[in-house]
Amino acid sequence: xxxxxVLAEFRASDALLEGHFVLSSGRHSARYLQCARVLMxxxxxxxxxxxxxxxxxxxxxxxxxxxVSPAMGGLIIGHEMGRALGVDALFLERPQGSFELRRGFxxxxxxxxxxxxxxxxxxxxxxxxxxxxxxxxxxxxxxxALVDRSGGLADIGVPFVPLxxxxxxxxxxxxxxxxxxxxPVTKPGSRRA
Numbered sequence: 392x393x394x395x396x397v398l399a400e401f402r403a404s405d406a407l408l409e410g411h412f413v414l415s416s417g418r419h420s421a422r423y424l425q426c427a428r429v430l431m432x433x434x435x436x437x438x439x440x441x442x443x444x445x446x447x448x449x450x451x452x453x454x455x456x457x458x459v460s461p462a463m464g465g466l467i468i469g470h471e472m473g474r475a476l477g478v479d480a481l482f483l484e485r486p487q488g489s490f491e492l493r494r495g496f497x498x499x500x501x502x503x504x505x506x507x508x509x510x511x512x513x514x515x516x517x518x519x520x521x522x523x524x525x526x527x528x529x530x531x532x533x534x535x536a537l538v539d540r541s542g543g544l545a546d547i548g549v550p551f552v553p554l555x556x557x558x559x560x561x562x563x564x565x566x567x568x569x570x571x572x573x574x575p576v577t578k579p580g581s582r583r584a
Contacts, residue, residue: 440471490523514545
């Protein structure tokens with residue numbers, strides 16, 4: 392899939408939003424990619440996951456034991472990536488503020504994990520999720536995401552393969568431009584109330 396085709400999928404599902412948004416990272420942006428909307432259609436979600444799986448190097452695809460994704464944002468694309476790769480897909484939750492496996496999910500010691508996210512902005516959630524997998528006995532060997540909006544700056548600590556990279560500026564709370572600050576804030580992500 393080309394970048395234009397991926398963005399067409401977002402536009403077709405009204406998932407490319409404009410306004411003033413607080414991202415899950417806490418940063419502010421004038422554009423937001425609502426991956427839940429693009430993934431709400433199973434056929435579209437499968438198509439995007441297959442395209443993302445195809446971007447992974449063959450030797451990496453063949454060495455994955457599990458897909459793990461952080462809930463909420465990564466849950467659907469993680470499940471679809473598990474299906475595309477033919478491996479089980481687990482997800483992490485934050486019942487006490489830190490990621491952990493629940494619902495009877497477990498990893499065997501040394502299990503090779505592909506971390507899957509919807510959007511990466513700073514890499515903070517990714518790093519927290521990777522630490523959780525290590526506590527559970529697994530080893531994250533790479534991360535895949537639908538969208539890299541970090542400008543290539545996210546420090547994840549493992550090889551990172553996004554389906555597309557989008558350069559959309561984001562701002563710290565104390566650095567929001569006046570024209571953006573004048574627009575009412577929306578917090579569409581799952582991490583902040």
